[in-house]
Amino acid sequence: MIVAYIGNFVPEHSTENHVRQAWENQGHKVIRVQEGEPEELRNLANRIGEVDLVLWTRTADLAAKSGHRLQWELLAAADRAGVPTVGFHLDRWWGLNREATVWEEPFFRCSTVITADGGHQEQFASVGVNHVWLPPAVSLGETEPGEAVPQYRSRLAFVGSWQPGYHAEWKHRPQLVDWLTKTYPETKFWPRPNQPGIRGADLRNLYASVDVIVGDSCLVGGATNYWSDRIPETIGRGGFLIHPHVDGIEKHFTPAEHLITWPVGDWDALKRAIERAFDDPTWRQEIAARGKAHVIENHTYDVRVNQILGIVGL
Numbered sequence: 001m002i003v004a005y006i007g008n009f010v011p012e013h014s015t016e017n018h019v020r021q022a023w024e025n026q027g028h029k030v031i032r033v034q035e036g037e038p039e040e041l042r043n044l045a046n047r048i049g050e051v052d053l054v055l056w057t058r059t060a061d062l063a064a065k066s067g068h069r070l071q072w073e074l075l076a077a078a079d080r081a082g083v084p085t086v087g088f089h090l091d092r093w094w095g096l097n098r099e100a101t102v103w104e105e106p107f108f109r110c111s112t113v114i115t116a117d118g119g120h121q122e123q124f125a126s127v128g129v130n131h132v133w134l135p136p137a138v139s140l141g142e143t144e145p146g147e148a149v150p151q152y153r154s155r156l157a158f159v160g161s162w163q164p165g166y167h168a169e170w171k172h173r174p175q176l177v178d179w180l181t182k183t184y185p186e187t188k189f190w191p192r193p194n195q196p197g198i199r200g201a202d203l204r205n206l207y208a209s210v211d212v213i214v215g216d217s218c219l220v221g222g223a224t225n226y227w228s229d230r231i232p233e234t235i236g237r238g239g240f241l242i243h244p245h246v247d248g249i250e251k252h253f254t255p256a257e258h259l260i261t262w263p264v265g266d267w268d269a270l271k272r273a274i275e276r277a278f279d280d281p282t283w284r285q286e287i288a289a290r291g292k293a294h295v296i297e298n299h300t301y302d303v304r305v306n307q308i309l310g311i312v313g314l
Contacts, residue, residue, distance in 0.1 A: 022305050035062040094123050158189050183267075231259065
């Protein structure tokens with residue numbers, strides 16, 4: 001198949017490049033359409049009959065450079081040609097200050113919109129969005145083993161956005177950072193202040209160097225059926241992960257078998273989980289190994305490619 005993929009392909013380790021690689025792994029040809037370059041969208045609209053599928057991962061500031069009119073023209077051209085359009089994104093919108101975007105942006109009028117938010121099906125349907133829930137995944141190439149290295153070594157770490165500036169609506173994140181800092185002063189937080197994010201082999205090495213990873217997702221509003229890519233990205237690289245419990249996770253992961261979960265705000269439960277992981281290396285290593293195998297089988301972008309093709313009837 002020939003897939004036209006609209007997205008940001010400039011960062012080497014962007015979601016778009018990982019997803020693109022998965023399509024190519026499956027033998028499909030991917031035409032990269034750099035978002036934010038109006039001429040590339042215009043060319044795609046004029047050649048829409050040459051592709052079998054349009055995939056779109058939207059970045060707000062880049063999408064704004066093309067303007068709504070050109071995006072509507074592209075969607076209309078695809079519709080006339082009978083070419084499915086699929087919006088694919090790992091974020092959530094309902095309950096956050098960007099919720100109005102669902103009404104405003106052409107992205108949400110793709111023939112199918114796939115996001116990691118499975119807890120707001122009724123809301124999506126109420127505004128006419130043909131939404132399908134697929135949880136986040138990890139690039140198959142990123143599941144290669146990492147190597148323990150001194151620069152990343154620690155018993156306990158938090159990996160992700162942890163400094164001020166994260167979604168203000170989710171008060172749990174700064175509370176978690178504060179609790180970890182006070183309860184386990186040896187906790188290492190990555191990335192370090194004023195340093196770029198850790199990607200590629202360095203990230204695999206980080207997870208291989210840490211005994212226990214504590215994670216978090218933006219679960220504001222009592223979210224269900226949603227979690228960030230922190231789960232597959234960590235577990236798929238072989239990390240032992242403790243993550244807040246969210247209803248719906250049991251549909252894709254088994255707590256205490258693939259990862260450990262704790263009730264949001266129950267700091268005593270989190271401490272018990274951390275202490276058990278410290279005291280029983282065999283237990284945590286077995287969970288990490290089962291979790292990684294489960295992710296490789298069910299939660300890579302190679303798996304998602306075939307799921308997407310099934311969803312759109314191709």
